[in-house]
Structure formats: structure tokens, C-alpha cells
Amino acid sequence: MENQLAKSTEERTFQYQDSLPSLPVPSLEESLKKYLEAVKPFANKEEYKKTKEIVQKFQDGIGRKLHQKLLERAKGKRNWLEEWWLNCAYLDVRLPSQLSVNFAGPAPYIEHYWPPKEGTQLERGSINLWHNLNYWQLLRKEKVPVDKSENGPLDMNQFRMLFSTCRIPGITRDSVISYFKTESEGHSPTHIAVLCRGRVFVFDVIHEGCLITPPEIYRQLTYIHRKCHSEPDGPGIAALTSEERTQWAKAREYLISLDPENLTMLEKIQSSLLVYSIEDSSPHVTPEDYSQVTTMTLTGDPTVRWGDKSYNLISFSNGVFGSSCDVSKLTEVIFPFNCLG
Template identity: 85%
Template sequence: MENQLAKSTEERTFQYQDSLPSLPVPSLEESLKKYLESVKPFANEEEYKNTEAIVWKFQNGIGEKLQQKLLQRAKGRRNWLEEWWLNVAYLDVRIPSQLNVNFGGPASHIEHYWPPKEGTQLERGSISLWHNLNYWQLLRKEKLAVEKVGNTPLDMNQFRMLFSTCKIPGITRDSIINYFRTESEGHSPSHLAVLCRGRVFVFDVMHEGYLMTAPEIQRFSNYFLGSH
């Protein structure tokens, strides 16, 4: 009975997603005030006065019409900004995402107990992958703690994009496909891809419901490197 109670009261990673409030639209005055504050450190007195005049003209002219359009857009979306941000920051960019857009990400830190040395790349890589796969299992089982501000839960949807997600190239705009699923939602890809000498090798990291160990991952990688 105690175990059942513990399970029922334990928070799941994505349990608040459907109950989160919609992204609010800031007032026009608030937005313009923040804009002026961001400009001030980079403008001299004359440039700042000219900017203030432009902002005042915008606020009392087309700015109000655009604000009403923004409010109308927000009525039909939980997040009025998400699509715009995704397109402008990621999908419309015509340069490689790595380094230019995605220059960082989650990774296990192992330098403090294993200084790098020649000939240990596969071993270190296998251990790093194993830690990342454990993180993947936390998400699959919804065991990752919900991020909060005080007692208010934050949107956890971005964690779904860490695994089983790919960007499909397009001519003017790319697209994103996500295959990640929690255990309660169904099957989620559980394979690793190894790129070696111009070829791609794939193997499943789950065996009879259990995650492969770091030495097992290393043995598979050694096989691919040694036999081709």
C-alpha cells in the first residue's frame, strides 16, 4: 500500500504540460521600455534621443495595430512565440547548426576522474554514451524532476527534443521530426549509430529490457572499427 501511494504521489516529468498557462503577451509599453533599456549602453546621447523619437512614433502609430494582431494570434495558440522563434533561430538559418546555432548541449562530465590520454577515445566515448543513455531512460520513465520557479512548474517539452530528433534539410526552411516517446506513450527508438570510415553502423542499446553497459557499448564499437 505504501509503495502504491508513493508511486501515485511521485511527480512525472511531463505531467504538467497540459495544464501550463499560455505564454502571455507583454504590453506594448513594456516591450518598448525593455528595447530602449537594451539600446542605451550602446548609443551616445544623440543616437539615444533619435531612437526614443522613433520608438515614440512607433508606439503611437503602427505599433498599436501590430500589438492587436499579436494579441489576436495569442488567442489561438498556447505559445504565440514558439513557431517564430523556431523558424528564425533554427530552421531558416542556411548555415550548419553545429557550432553556429547549437554550440552546446547536455553531456556527462568525466574529466575530474579520468584525465584524457591517447588510446582511450573509445572507452571514454562508451562511458559518456552510457551516462547519456541513462538520462534518456530517466526521460522515458518520466523520472527527471520537473523544473520549477518556487512551486510553479516550467515547460519541460524541450527535453523531448534531446533524443530521437532530427532536422530535415529544406531549400529555404528545414523541418524537425521527433520520434521520442515516454514508456507510457509507446515505442521510442533505442538504437545507436556509429559513423566509421564513411559508413554508418547501427545497433540497439536495449537487450531484453535492460540497457547495455559501457563495456558492451565499447565492444560493439571495437567490432565496427576493427572489422571494416
């Protein structure tokens, strides 16, 4: 995998971050022109005429002053929009993020080599996890090739947010914390969290400096699966991450007030590379129809999904996979790069 993805030993994944151009502020005229173009298909002649008058008044009046403030803001920031967008579109939203904000989707493996088959969940899961962990190592070593356009390198910062990143609920506004570091930057977490039947397990994926093997991952998953299927279900604390954001924030504070050890456990989940979810259900799926697995990936058992994590890798009983991800610092754009396995 390293040979396939890291063709160049000269470039590092994040080496251009500090030299990328700042986000430009479009001209006021250009922005208003695009606004009118967007409105036109939805307005009749009279409505469109009225809208043009309002836009012109804005352009000649307060719009000029507001645009000047944008220009002043842009002078001191690489990205004048990012903070506003992050807060207004995601972190200030009080709706349950798992259904209202997060994105989810199926893995395409069934089309090539892993058709649905009962009894394959853990074996396939160990292989899938191993490939994901290899990708994590490539990011740590900055050997993932820099994405580029005709004009030069693109911003690779979102790749930092794929692993060891988590959203933290707040009473009025959430926050995002990332524990990921490249090898040159220092230590980065090396454990994953596994959720199964309302319980949370954590194990390290590095042993004596090396990534553990698929058989070793399989042994861990088998132990977890057997334990959870031979004992009563756990408390399902992960379901709280599917709550309305302020309610989840209050519940989290209450848990921490009960016992400081609860904060330690929460931080273990927050800092984990990813959350691996072991589902009992078996969604119907064919190369022509992903609808059921897509729905179940997004709306399945809330006790085995940590809705705040940047990456939940979900395995179903029939060996089918999906992922559910917090979108506040991560977009769907980078996931095709990580369709490994």
C-alpha cells in the same frame, strides 16, 4: 542512478505540460521601454533623442495595431512566439548550421576522474554511453524530476528533444522531427548510430527488454573501431550535414532519388537515440584550458558528425569527450542535467 534522479515516484517528468500557463504578451509600453534601455548605451544624446521620437511615433501609430494583432494571436496559441522564433532564428537560416547555429562544448570528466590518456577511448566511451542510455530510460519512464521555480513547475518539453530528434534540411525551410515517446505513449527507437572514419554503423541498445551493459557496448565499439581501422575510409556522407542548408537539402533529395534504400538509412540515423562519434584526434586539454577540445568538438572531422542531430556525443582518441547539438529544438540549459558518467 534511478534512485538519485527519481526521488519522487509521484510526479512524472511531463505531467504538468498541459497545465502550464500560456506565454503572456508584454505590454507595448513595457516592450518599448526595454528597447530604449537597450539602445541607450550605444547612442549619443542626439541619436537617443531621435530614437525616442521614432519609438513614440510607433507607439502612437502602427505599434498599437501590431500589438493588437499579437494579442489576437496569443488567444489561440500556448506560445505565440515559438513558431516565429523557431522559423526565423533557425529553420529559415540557410547558413551551414553546424558552425553557424549549433552549440558544442567539452565534457567535464577530466577534472574529476578521466584525465586524457591514449588507449581509453572505447572503454570510457562504453561507460559514458551507458550512463547516457540510463538517462534516456529515465526520460522514457518519466522519472527525471520536474524542474521548478518558486512559482511552480517549468516547461520540460525540451527534454523530449534530447534523444531521437533530428533536423531535416529543406530547400527554403528546414523541419524538425522527433521520434521520442515515453513508455506510456508507445514505442520509441532503441538504437544508436556510431560514426567512424566516414562510415555509419547502427546497433540496438535494448536486448530482451533490458539495456545492454557497458562490456556489451564496449564489444560493439571495438568491432566498429577495428573494422574502420583495417579497411579504407567510408564515403563520409555525414559531411553533407555541414553544408549550406539548401545545398544539403538538394544533395539529400538526390541520394534518395538514386535508391529508396538511402531514405531508409537516413531515417535510421535521424531516429537514432544519439550519434556517437569516434574521432582520431587527441585535443590538448587541462582543467584550466578547454579551448582546444572545445574548438575541435565544434569544428572537427565532419565525416563523423551528423550536424542535424539533437545530440552528437564525440569521443576523442585520448579519452576526452565533447558534444555537438542542433539548437533548433534544444538549448544549452538542459545539458547540465545530462552531465552523467
